[in-house]
Amino acid sequence: xxxxxxxxxxxxxxxxxxFVIYALALALSIVFYIKRQAVIDLEREKEHxxxxxxxxxxxxxxxxxxxxxxxxxxxxxDRRIAAKEESATKFAGMTQTVxxxxxxVHISSVILRGVSAGRFPFGNLYEYITEIxxxxxxxxxxxxxxxxxxxxxxxxxSPVLALLFLAGTKLYADTAPxxxxxxxxxxxxxxxxxxxxxxxxxxxxxxxxxxxxRMWQPVGKEKGFxxxxxxxxxxxxxxxxxxxxxxxxxxxxxxxxxxxxAIWAEAAWGRFWGWDPKETVSFITWILYAAYLHARATAxxxxxxxxxxxxxxxxxMVFNLFFINLVVSGLHSYAGLN
Numbered sequence: 518x519x520x521x522x523x524x525x526x527x528x529x530x531x532x533x534x535x536f537v538i539y540a541l542a543l544a545l546s547i548v549f550y551i552k553r554q555a556v557i558d559l560e561r562e563k564e565h566x567x568x569x570x571x572x573x574x575x576x577x578x579x580x581x582x583x584x585x586x587x588x589x590x591x592x593x594x595d596r597r598i599a600a601k602e603e604s605a606t607k608f609a610g611m612t613q614t615v616x617x618x619x620x621x622v623h624i625s626s627v628i629l630r631g632v633s634a635g636r637f638p639f640g641n642l643y644e645y646i647t648e649i650x651x652x653x654x655x656x657x658x659x660x661x662x663x664x665x666x667x668x669x670x671x672x673x674x675s676p677v678l679a680l681l682f683l684a685g686t687k688l689y690a691d692t693a694p695x696x697x698x699x700x701x702x703x704x705x706x707x708x709x710x711x712x713x714x715x716x717x718x719x720x721x722x723x724x725x726x727x728x729x730x731r732m733w734q735p736v737g738k739e740k741g742f743x744x745x746x747x748x749x750x751x752x753x754x755x756x757x758x759x760x761x762x763x764x765x766x767x768x769x770x771x772x773x774x775x776x777x778x779a780i781w782a783e784a785a786w787g788r789f790w791g792w793d794p795k796e797t798v799s800f801i802t803w804i805l806y807a808a809y810l811h812a813r814a815t816a817x818x819x820x821x822x823x824x825x826x827x828x829x830x831x832x833x834m835v836f837n838l839f840f841i842n843l844v845v846s847g848l849h850s851y852a853g854l855n
Contacts, residue, residue, distance in 0.1 A: 524633035525692035531626035532647065536681050538619035539654075539674055545612040546670035552605035553668055553749035556598060561737070563594040609667045616658055616670070623651045634692045637705035642843075645712065646684040650677045652716035660720065660759065668749045672723055703781035707774055711799070714771030715834055718806060721763035722831025725809075725824040728756040732821050760827060761813055768806050775799055798837040805830035 627647055631638040638644045657673045660666065727750055734740070734747035750756065778796070779789040790796065805826060812823035 528629035549608035639708035711774030718767035725827040
């Protein structure tokens with residue numbers, strides 16, 4: 518089938534545009550993150566001032582005047598908090614708007630890629646990373662709608678941009694028909710389900726990392742550099758809930774992708790399972806996600822222990838994505854990866 522090079526060029530332009538838009542969203546989200554830090558600092562300063570006033574009122578003593586420039590009175594603090602909060606909210610809204618714009622352009626890039634080649638765009642590692650990052654951004658955009666959740670955007674956008682940069686520079690492949698072995702109706706079904714499951718699993722793993730950070734730096738007890746980084750994050754309970762809910766979706770979707778891949782393997786190679794490196798590591802990754810869910814529901818493991826299993830699952834997925842695809846020789850290595 519002939520390739521429409523005009524549409525392929527449009528797809529590449531949309532890919533680059535999506536990268537630039539996501540980079541802008543990352544910058545806006547970092548500004549929002551810093552402003553949230555400032556709001557929290559002011560709120561805690563107000564709480565400290567209120568506590569001092571209560572102690573003074575309880576003892577019947579007058580409240581000592583604060584040194585000029587060090588502490589503002591409650592009214593002044595309220596004004597400053599409101600101003601900082603309003604500014605932070607603006608940047609949060611801009612981040613969300615720019616993210617959705619990036620997603621629209623990103624989707625356009627994937628669709629144009631497929632139309633230009635006359636096939637589903639699941640033919641090589643460049644296309645796979647483009648799709649898994651697209652699904653990651655779509656899922657994250659829905660999960661991070663609430664204002665208090667938007668501080669997680671820098672932690673999602675950073676790995677997405679890193680993956681897109683790698684895909685667009687080191688792994689880029691020109692639009693072309695796929696090899697005969699991949700010309701099957703099973704390809705979009707198998708790769709699509711694995712991509713969607715993997716993208717949700719990526720969010721789950723990243724949030725588990727933030728959960729471990731928050732457990733190390735509890736709300737109101739943050740110390741040092743990592744304490745400052747953790748300060749704007751939601752509570753450990755909220756982060757744990759997000760990681761758990763996304764993992765609940767990841768396990769059946771990713772598992773379904775593995776099963777569908779086995780069915781396709783039987784049709785293409787005459788066997789359901791051959792312990793190919795990618796098959797094996799994918800199965801190990803699924804086992805780790807399932808083990809996380811089991812540990813998360815087990816007494817004595819509902820803390821950082823379970824979260825570390827989820828983080829290990831994320832590491833296994835990244836290992837499979839790059840090392841297994843690009844270094845280890847196997848039946849899956851022919852898919853335009855080398």
